[in-house]
Amino acid sequence: MAKAEETEDETEILKGTSAVAKGVMSVDPDVVSAYPITPQTGVVEKLSELFADGKMDGEFIKVDSEFNAASTCIGASAAGARVFSATSSQGLKLMSEPLFTASGMRLPIVMAVANRSLSAPLSIWADHTDSFAERDGGMIQFYAEDVQEAVDHVLLGYKVAETVNLPVISTFDGFILTHVQEPVNLPDEEKTSEFLPPREPKYTLDPSDPKTMGAYARPEHWMETRYEVHRALNESRDVIQAAVEEFADVFGRDYTEYGGMIDTYRAEDADYVLLALGSIAGTIREVVDDYRARGEKVGMVRPRIFRPFPAEALRDALAGKEAVGILTKEVSPGYESALAGEVKAALYSADDRPAIQDFIIGLAGRDVTKDEIGDMVEETKTTDREMDFADEESWPQLRAEIIEEEVDFK
Amino acid sequence: MSFEDPYENLKITTGAVAEPSTSQVNKTGSWRQFRPVIDPDACIGCGQCDTFCPDQAAKPVGDGDTYGIDLDYCKGCGICAKECPVDAIEMVREEA
Numbered sequence: 075m076a077k078a079e080e081t082e083d084e085t086e087i088l089k090g091t092s093a094v095a096k097g098v099m100s101v102d103p104d105v106v107s108a109y110p111i112t113p114q115t116g117v118v119e120k121l122s123e124l125f126a127d128g129k130m131d132g133e134f135i136k137v138d139s140e141f142n143a144a145s146t147c148i149g150a151s152a153a154g155a156r157v158f159s160a161t162s163s164q165g166l167k168l169m170s171e172p173l174f175t176a177s178g179m180r181l182p183i184v185m186a187v188a189n190r191s192l193s194a195p196l197s198i199w200a201d202h203t204d205s206f207a208e209r210d211g212g213m214i215q216f217y218a219e220d221v222q223e224a225v226d227h228v229l230l231g232y233k234v235a236e237t238v239n240l241p242v243i244s245t246f247d248g249f250i251l252t253h254v255q256e257p258v259n260l261p262d263e264e265k266t267s268e269f270l271p272p273r274e275p276k277y278t279l280d281p282s283d284p285k286t287m288g289a290y291a292r293p294e295h296w297m298e299t300r301y302e303v304h305r306a307l308n309e310s311r312d313v314i315q316a317a318v319e320e321f322a323d324v325f326g327r328d329y330t331e332y333g334g335m336i337d338t339y340r341a342e343d344a345d346y347v348l349l350a351l352g353s354i355a356g357t358i359r360e361v362v363d364d365y366r367a368r369g370e371k372v373g374m375v376r377p378r379i380f381r382p383f384p385a386e387a388l389r390d391a392l393a394g395k396e397a398v399g400i401l402t403k404e405v406s407p408g409y410e411s412a413l414a415g416e417v418k419a420a421l422y423s424a425d426d427r428p429a430i431q432d433f434i435i436g437l438a439g440r441d442v443t444k445d446e447i448g449d450m451v452e453e454t455k456t457t458d459r460e461m462d463f464a465d466e467e468s469w470p471q472l473r474a475e476i477i478e479e480e481v482d483f484k
Numbered sequence: 485m486s487f488e489d490p491y492e493n494l495k496i497t498t499g500a501v502a503e504p505s506t507s508q509v510n511k512t513g514s515w516r517q518f519r520p521v522i523d524p525d526a527c528i529g530c531g532q533c534d535t536f537c538p539d540q541a542a543k544p545v546g547d548g549d550t551y552g553i554d555l556d557y558c559k560g561c562g563i564c565a566k567e568c569p570v571d572a573i574e575m576v577r578e579e580a
Contacts, residue, residue, distance in 0.1 A: 180499035276497075277497070277501040285504060286501070286502040286503065286504050289500075289507050290507050295494060295496060295500070298496045299496055
């Protein structure tokens with residue numbers, strides 16, 4: 075969460091999707107191409123309205139699917155345009171193939187992703203299954219805690235994307251943030267153009283100077299292109315740090331903790347830390363305050379960015395703690411939570427590893443209450459450092475009474 | 485047509501951007517199992533093989549009275565033989 079500071083920007087009460095759309099307006103994209111899907115629809119609906127009302131100058135290109143929205147963004151971005159799209163859930167899956175292409179072609183496409191579960195069964199509610207499924211696509215991934223961050227991450231996303239030549243997905247929890255109304259400082263266009271000068275692509279598709287992009291690579295060349303995506307992701311950490319510092323100077327909102335990679339709350343002297351992505355951090359802050367009021371040293375660590383993974387920042391923030399509880403809205407079926415696996419890997423070489431307990435919670439919009447988070451703090455306190463494969467993760471909200479007692483393979 | 489191999493001493497640029505037409509050196513016909521053979525006496529030069537060829541491997545010969553197949557790129561799918569209105573194209577198995 076941004077530290078509150080007075081800025082000259084206008085504060086408005088806005089719905090999450092409208093706020094993101096107005097943030098996008100301030101970056102003046104040349105091309106927006108998207109397809110509606112709940113709970114993202116409000117973003118592109120607002121953008122199409124802003125184009126129709128003549129408040130935006132670029133092109134809104136209507137398409138027949140998310141596959142073609144992403145593909146249109148690839149073509150426009152390759153031609154040198156600043157592009158934007160937005161999607162959710164199944165739409166992100168349909169974009170997955172062209173997004174891997176965008177990453178390999180090193181195109182700075184920025185997208186807002188309103189996090190939503192994936193079918194089946196059909197659900198429109200929030201969890202992180204959709205964006206985690208794109209983990210290996212070579213995209214930078216931001217996670218917003220509130221509407222202000224959902225707006226600001228889009229601006230930061232363009233700054234980073236256009237520097238490192240990689241796509242960015244800026245996620246915010248479906249309904250919890252897309253459909254909530256919050257006070258938002260909208261970036262004024264003058265400041266945005268100071269922060270984000272026009273894109274200067276190294277290569278563009280231009281008939282007068284033809285180029286081949288994304289063509290066939292032989293086995294003796296392909297590995298290097300994948301390595302380059304990996305290297306650019308790794309080195310984007312420095313670019314992210316520079317971007318959040320400049321952002322603080324220009325807009326007065328400070329995301330500079332740990333170079334923008336993670337955000338912490340009363341964690342420095344904490345014995346027990348809860349770690350989570352996205353909007354649930356707001357509830358966790360209250361639980362932390364309740365514990366602190368009782369004199370117990372509980373804190374929170376929230377990765378702002380999932381790719382590149384903030385391994386070094388997490389090692390620094392979590393090593394030496396008694397225990398860490400990871401509250402995560404995804405599972406990698408067959409082996410615990412993907413987030414927990416990565417946090418554990420990041421701490422493997424730490425001198426003083428904390429015990430770690432991961433909790434799969436809040437899938438498909440299941441509400442997570444303060445009481446439940448308190449119970450997870452208590453369970454975290456009893457976690458020991460032994461790794462027991464029989465009981466990797468905890469499902470504190472699982473309703474065992476509505477499933478069969480044993481797996482039924484018939 | 486012959487090309488210098490642009491893949492020699494290739495440096496990977498950001499996004500692996502390459503000069504135009506560089507993919508032409510990749511001869512993609514090597515795994516063909518059947519080769520189209522056009523009977524020039526039967527061919528009426530209609531160009532249906534060129535229209536339907538997914539690899540643009542069917543090309544007019546000379547002044548376009550007949551057509552030939554560029555075997556560097558033909559993958560032997562047989563669409564040309566299927567589409568030829570005068571059955572002038574026969575698919576012949578490639579020898580190992």
